[in-house]
Amino acid sequence: MGVAALEALLPVMTASAVATAVTRATVGGGPIYGQRSFALQSPWELLAFAGLGLVAALAAVSFKQVLSWCERLFERGAQPFRATAGGLLVGLLAAGIPAIAGNGYEPLNVILDERMAITAVLALIAVKIVATSASVASGVPGGIFTPVLLVGDGVGLSWAHALTRL
Numbered sequence: 589m590g591v592a593a594l595e596a597l598l599p600v601m602t603a604s605a606v607a608t609a610v611t612r613a614t615v616g617g618g619p620i621y622g623q624r625s626f627a628l629q630s631p632w633e634l635l636a637f638a639g640l641g642l643v644a645a646l647a648a649v650s651f652k653q654v655l656s657w658c659e660r661l662f663e664r665g666a667q668p669f670r671a672t673a674g675g676l677l678v679g680l681l682a683a684g685i686p687a688i689a690g691n692g693y694e695p696l697n698v699i700l701d702e703r704m705a706i707t708a709v710l711a712l713i714a715v716k717i718v719a720t721s722a723s724v725a726s727g728v729p730g731g732i733f734t735p736v737l738l739v740g741d742g743v744g745l746s747w748a749h750a751l752t753r754l
Contacts, residue, residue, distance in 0.1 A: 620693070621693075621696060621697060621700065621737075622697060622700065622701075624700060636747075636751055639747065639751075640743075640744060640747045643743060643746075643747050644740060644743050644744070644747075647713070647739060647740070647743045648736075650717065651717050651721070651736070651739060654717050654718060654721045655720075655721040655724060655725065655732075657721075658718075658721040658722050658724070658725035658726075659721075659724075659725040661725065662674065662722075662725040662726045662727070663725075667727055670725075670726045670727050671726050671727055671728055673726060674722045674723055674725065674726020674727070674728050675723075675726070675728060677718075677719070677722045677726075678719045678722055678723050678728075681715050681718065681719045681722075682719070684715070685711060685712060685715045687708075687712055688712065688715050688716045688719045691730070691731070691733075691734035691735060692716060692734045692735050692737065692738030693734060695712060695738060696734070696737055696738045696741050699712075699738070699741045699742055699745055700741060702745065706745070706746065706749045709742045709745055709746060710742070710746060712738075712742055713738075713739050713742040713743065713746070716735055716738055716739060716742075717735075717739060720732055720735040
């Protein structure tokens with residue numbers, strides 16, 4: 589909002605407290621995505637992490653380009669039609685890959701636990717980018733934070749898989 593206005597600050601604080609209480613009541617008090625340990629085995633792994641940074645940057649730029657393209661596409665229509673078109677597109681994509689529905693919490697954990705085939709991960713990354721972009725661009729409520737985590741998680745697993753294969 590640009591400035592801290594009391595009429596905006598109190599509802600945000602209340603919403604944050606309620607969201608925290610609901611999350612802890614339903615998910616528990618620990619980390620939402622579980623606790624996992626990652627350890628550096630060799631200093632040479634830093635080269636792999638640098639490569640991952642480049643690949644992740646390419647994925648982020650691609651995500652942003654798809655989002656911008658969808659925004660330009662959807663801005664042409666009136667709101668009821670935009671929301672309908674966005675919902676229809678996301679629904680069709682979800683019919684083929686149901687894991688794209690929602691914010692990505694469940695598949696994110698499946699990928700972190702390495703319980704998804706690499707081909708499914710690659711498909712999920714591509715379709716989640718399109719579905720999230722269509723949803724956001726069409727004005728349907730939702731965010732991009734957890735979908736971005738899901739895409740980053742999938743990119744990281746894909747990079748690890750590619751390095752392992754090499």
